[in-house]
Amino acid sequence: MDKEKKILDTALKLFVEFGFHGTPTSKIAKDAGVANGTLFHYFATKETLIKELYVTIKNELNQILASQTNPTDSIKEAFRKLYFTTINWALINQDKFYYIQQVHFSPHLAQIPAEVLHEQSKMHIAFIEKAKASGEIKIMPNELLYTLVNSQIMGIYQYALTQPTDQQQDSIEQGFEMIWDLICSPQSIAGGVPLQESKSI
Amino acid sequence: MDKEKKILDTALKLFVEFGFHGTPTSKIAKDAGVANGTLFHYFATKETLIKELYVTIKNELNQILASQTNPTDSIKEAFRKLYFTTINWALINQDKFYYIQQVHFSPHLAQIPAEVLHEQSKMHIAFIEKAKASGEIKIMPNELLYTLVNSQIMGIYQYALTQPTDQQQDSIEQGFEMIWDLICSPQSIAGGVPLQESKSI
DNA sequence: TTAAATATCGACTGATTAGTCAATCTATTA
DNA sequence: TAATAGATTGACTAATCAGTCGATATTTAA
Numbered sequence: 391m392d393k394e395k396k397i398l399d400t401a402l403k404l405f406v407e408f409g410f411h412g413t414p415t416s417k418i419a420k421d422a423g424v425a426n427g428t429l430f431h432y433f434a435t436k437e438t439l440i441k442e443l444y445v446t447i448k449n450e451l452n453q454i455l456a457s458q459t460n461p462t463d464s465i466k467e468a469f470r471k472l473y474f475t476t477i478n479w480a481l482i483n484q485d486k487f488y489y490i491q492q493v494h495f496s497p498h499l500a501q502i503p504a505e506v507l508h509e510q511s512k513m514h515i516a517f518i519e520k521a522k523a524s525g526e527i528k529i530m531p532n533e534l535l536y537t538l539v540n541s542q543i544m545g546i547y548q549y550a551l552t553q554p555t556d557q558q559q560d561s562i563e564q565g566f567e568m569i570w571d572l573i574c575s576p577q578s579i580a581g582g583v584p585l586q587e588s589k590s591i
Numbered sequence: 592m593d594k595e596k597k598i599l600d601t602a603l604k605l606f607v608e609f610g611f612h613g614t615p616t617s618k619i620a621k622d623a624g625v626a627n628g629t630l631f632h633y634f635a636t637k638e639t640l641i642k643e644l645y646v647t648i649k650n651e652l653n654q655i656l657a658s659q660t661n662p663t664d665s666i667k668e669a670f671r672k673l674y675f676t677t678i679n680w681a682l683i684n685q686d687k688f689y690y691i692q693q694v695h696f697s698p699h700l701a702q703i704p705a706e707v708l709h710e711q712s713k714m715h716i717a718f719i720e721k722a723k724a725s726g727e728i729k730i731m732p733n734e735l736l737y738t739l740v741n742s743q744i745m746g747i748y749q750y751a752l753t754q755p756t757d758q759q760q761d762s763i764e765q766g767f768e769m770i771w772d773l774i775c776s777p778q779s780i781a782g783g784v785p786l787q788e789s790k791s792i
Numbered sequence: 793t794t795a796a797a798t799a800t801c802g803a804c805t806g807a808t809t810a811g812t813c814a815a816t817c818t819a820t821t822a
Numbered sequence: 823t824a825a826t827a828g829a830t831t832g833a834c835t836a837a838t839c840a841g842t843c844g845a846t847a848t849t850t851a852a
Contacts, residue, residue: 409698411612425831495692497610533753537746545742549735626801
């Protein structure tokens with residue numbers, strides 16, 4: 391019933407299937423069951439629609455992640471929740487996850503103000519700071535940690551996609567152990583080898 | 592002087608900056624210094640241009656990687672070369688690397704025949720098989736190994752981009768050790784802990 | 793040299809599309 | 823009830839753009 395939401399939902403589906411170019415605003419309006427002019431009542435331009443859809447989706451994921459945080463969790467447990475919640479959300483909302491990448495590798499990303507983008511990574515950066523302060527995480531630049539975890543999530547997500555549903559959770563669990571081994575502080579894994587020493591084999 | 596190449600070069604620059612939609616064929620022709628009709632003499636449609644540019648770029652990278660292979664190299668050394676060559680190529684050819692992702696997250700990818708895509712990953716799959724057969728690599732599905740390495744390369748590449756040039760090679764080297772620790776067989780790292788055991792801490 | 797094939801040109805077109813606008817409808821509020 | 827504000831409509835337009843085409847130039851081959 392909410393026409394604005396209907397437009398966003400329809401735009402998501404069409405953009406993912408046909409791309410930005412291949413999706414006329416007229417088709418979005420038609421498929422959403424609203425008049426042409428109604429679309430431009432809510433979104434001044436097509437570009438605005440593309441950007442607001444992106445921000446809406448990112449906020450949705452961030453809110454879910456925020457709702458999962460529990461102050462009493464250990465760092466590892468908190469990290470595990472972020473990791474699992476993200477991948478499982480991506481598996482359930484494949485269109486939305488794909489759309490984030492689609493915008494990310496398009497000139498539209500540059501149109502989104504840096505402060506909006508920063509707002510969305512703030513939560514993750516804060517968690518990284520906390521994790522590092524706890525000593526459970528290897529000393530490395532925030533940027534590196536953030537990027538490594540993100541790309542690991544992307545990789546495991548893509549792998550999970552190729553798997554039968556009943557094996558997905560196992561894969562994700564294994565992926566978690568891998569990334570945790572990669573980033574956790576040496577003394578916190580029994581018998582583990584610090585990165586610095588492994589270089590001098 | 593080669594107009595076909597000039598068109599491809601110009602298209603790459605414009606597609607990366609303005610996207611597929613934001614780049615009219617007329618502008619590509621104009622910037623490339625050829626007539627409108629000349630573009631369509633070499634590329635029947637805009638879609639063809641987009642696809643052939645993608646295949647050309649992928650082939651360029653694959654040829655460079657192929658030229659680096661040396662049968663006498665150890666698995667680790669061969670893997671290191673593939674990893675370094677890819678990231679350094681990406682740092683030098685940022686537009687081309689970005690364009691690959693741009694196509695990857697667009698409906699144009701679906702227009703590229705599966706056999707063409709398969710041909711391009713063949714080399715990597717073959718290397719993975721060889722590495723696994725050598726026993727130096729942990730037992731895991733090809734798909735997983737391929738995806739993990741790819742995403743690690745993406746992650747380290749993106750991190751290297753944020754770094755001053757003189758520190759990039761160090762970061763890439765550290766990234767290599769990380770991914771190698773992640774995928775190499777337990778007995779081949781001194782004092783390392785197999786993944787299976789580290790789960791039962 | 794001639795003929796055929798290929799490359800290049802750029803004006804043109806038919807179709808498409810983002811965005812407008814004046815009119816109508818619906819809800820809110822005084 | 824009356825008045826105001828916001829929501830909705832869909833026909834319309836001005837502009838753009840992918841692709842065509844006939845003419846001309848250049849290369850290749852016989």
